[in-house]
Amino acid sequence: MEDTIREAIAKALTQAGASDVSFAVEWPADLAHGDYATNAALAAAKSLGRNPKELAEELASHLRDVLGEAVESVKTAGPGFINFTLARPVFTGIVKEIAVLGADWGRGSAKEGKRYSIEYSCPNPFKEMHIGHLMSTVIGETLSRVIENSGATVIRDSYGGDVGPHVAKALWGLRSKGIVEPNDAKEIGEAYAHGSRAYEESEDAKKEIDELNRAIYIGEDGELMNLWRRGREISTEAFRNLYALLDTHFDYFFFESETAGPGLELVRDGLAKGIFKESEGAVIYDGERSGLHTLVFITSKGTPTYEAKEVGLAFLVEERVPNDVRYILTAAEQVGHFAVVKAALEELAPLVGAKTTHVPHGFLRLTSGKMSSREGNVITAAELIEDVRTKASEKNDDPLIAQQVAIGAIKYMILRQAPGGDIIFDPETSLSLDGDSGPYLQYALVRARSVLAQAQVEAKPEEAAPATPYKLERLLVRFPGVAAEAARENAPQKITQYLTQLAGEWNSFYAQERILGGDYENYKLAVAKAFVTTMENGLRILAIPTPERM
């Protein structure tokens, strides 16, 4: 419908003598203004030297003729907007279409045939997954689904640091506590905190940890490597449990132990080609010549840094996961580093560099101060989920439903805003189960399904409908457009906000209209069903669970 309107406007403008004017067709903020609006008259008025209101009036009357029965009215408003109110049959048609499409309602094709490689979550083995990783995991999974929904194939991977100083600290910590066989991820996390403190407080410990770090890279100390393998296994198993809870499933896991070797080699090759240079015994990329930071890729001790490993990873992914676009999600604090890696990649392998995009996300900040695993005041992902689940079980006896509500609440908190922004997280008040929240969406869906389950008659979109479409219907129409916009702009929050508005409209409809046994019962049931389909499809994209009852 939007395209039809757009074309009609373009033609009308050409007739008026303004063929290359760019204009918008958008949803008015207020439904009272209609279903679509355009600024075409405002945009064209200047080049035509016309009064925008007059021009709008002229265009409107022309468009009224062209669009005919599809529109209820075409009116001008304000400084020269043209508002389109769609006719009743258009909405009836959409309600029918939703019933036919079912799970496919809202799916797009803009990215058909594209392969996306998306990397997210990326917790480091030997540390516990904290709420920061939760943010990356939730945003990454939902962004993946948003892109899949527009027709692309998405291959998900997570990349973890299983070598490097933090591992040396954890292993040193385990050894110093005399632990040969760690029991769980928590024990390893504590050992890391212990080793990390020792590293800063004791020269001897620092020396030992540096030595361990090298030994892990070399990998010849059998006993050490056994502890390392065991530790990595325990950590990654804990991650997998969380991923199952969060409904995210990776196709690949990459580890720094695999990227370190290739990374070193690639950077050394680059050094020979003059892309990198030596400085104070280290191999660096001189980013300053292009306004970036100058960063070390290979340390003076010969170990690769994060940057070199990232280069190795880029090539490894290219080999195993052929793709058209590669997204790497990390916290925003890495933007400076990533810009340097990308610049280096663009010199080493222009095609790989060009299609690699860093998608930064904000931090989850605590109102109670900074989180630091060294300080031991991190909130782990598992703890947070457990806390919210406890809160949710006050109203739900069924543990599965309490868990679905908890996951929904946490995900909503993360997905309601633009991914780049920080979330100020107050464990006491941030996780609302009322108002704008995950449970709000879930509850609206549960009530709608409940109505449908109790219905004695069939949902029939072809039965008589009231002359004026419900606001709910007028919002339902927008779903595919919202989903497409979210994919185009990497903006999952657009879907969250839309679903919130839609749920609110359903709640109002539910409160005002008698559905079962009321007027237009068959048609209202069809609208309720269309709402259920839309909410289900939307929540599926967000990866928010849909409880059976609440």
Add this chain to the structure above:
RNA sequence: GCCCCCGUAGCACAAUGGAUAGUGCGCCGGACUUCUAAGCCGUUGAUGUAGGUUCGAUUCCUACCGGAGGCACCA
């Protein structure tokens, strides 16, 4: 010092350059003989400052103020 991000009501967040700047929490006030009150209806309240571009700026540009992050051997 340099680079990047951010500044919207008491608080947390929205708003492809458009109309009366939306929503939730909180505050205050309503409605249950009716399909689930985690809900509905109403009320209160905001674009850091100063310029610029534009028919039109929360949005783009400049400066300033304030906050967060980054700036060579952690990731």
